[in-house]
Amino acid sequence: EKSSIAITVEALSRSDYPHALDQAIGSMRSVRGLGVTMANDFEIRTNESLIDSFREIKIAISTGAFIISFMALLTAGVGIMNIMLVSVTERTREIGIRKSVGAPRRSILRQFLLEALFLSLAGGVIGIFTGIAAGNLVALQFNLPPLFPWVWTVVSLIVCSAIGMAFGLFPAWKAAGLNTVDALRPK
Structure with a gap:
């Protein structure tokens, strides 16, 4: 022993x-x-060795958090793309009518990109406020002042916007490229 x-x-x-x-x-x-x-x-154990240990732990936690965040964002992007593809399929007739009255390709492309952007920003805002609320509840347990991380909030909104636009591009392109006659044909 x-x-x-x-x-x-x-x-x-x-x-x-x-x-x-x-x-x-x-x-x-x-x-x-x-x-x-x-x-x-x-x-x-010296102060330097303890600092090195804490630094290694921080790197491991940061790496893990990055991987988990990346996977969550990728999953969210695929979810947005699937929702938008279903939306394009269900609204084929509407797209055909818009094209038949002269709506240009870029107008339809813009409409579906804006919808994807709205979906991703809505999810981002919900996630930001949920994260801030959870973080501040933990801070209260340790008698720490509540925080509102403005910089990370802006970064998060920019990342959400980029994901919405990137994963919404294919469905929007598909909607804008529909043949007017085929889109108006009854299913």
Whole structure:
């Protein structure tokens, strides 16, 4: 059975730190009876090593959060594209009527792109407010002040807009490219 003892050593100043560290290591080696050629059988944690550990944890969490966010955004984009494709299919007749009265291709393209943009922004706004509310509830548990991250809110809205436009482009292009006669033909 192993036991663990923690000993804290503090240097009087930054310039004394290397000397204090060497003295602490020497004292531990002496107490444990370690010879000059023997490796340390104890662990030393300095502020720098703790900072490095926290940095590694932060990188791991950030990487995981990025991957999860990327997958969620990709899934949302595919969902928007599917909804828009169904919308184009169900509104084929409407598209045909608009084209028959002279609506240009870009007008139909713009209409469906704006619908995709609206869907993605609506989802983004709901997600932003849900995230901020959840984050602020956690902050309240730790007696921290509530936050409203303006920069990340704007970045999120820009990303949502880009996803809506990117994944709405194919359905909008499909709607704008429908043949007028085929679109008006009864199914």
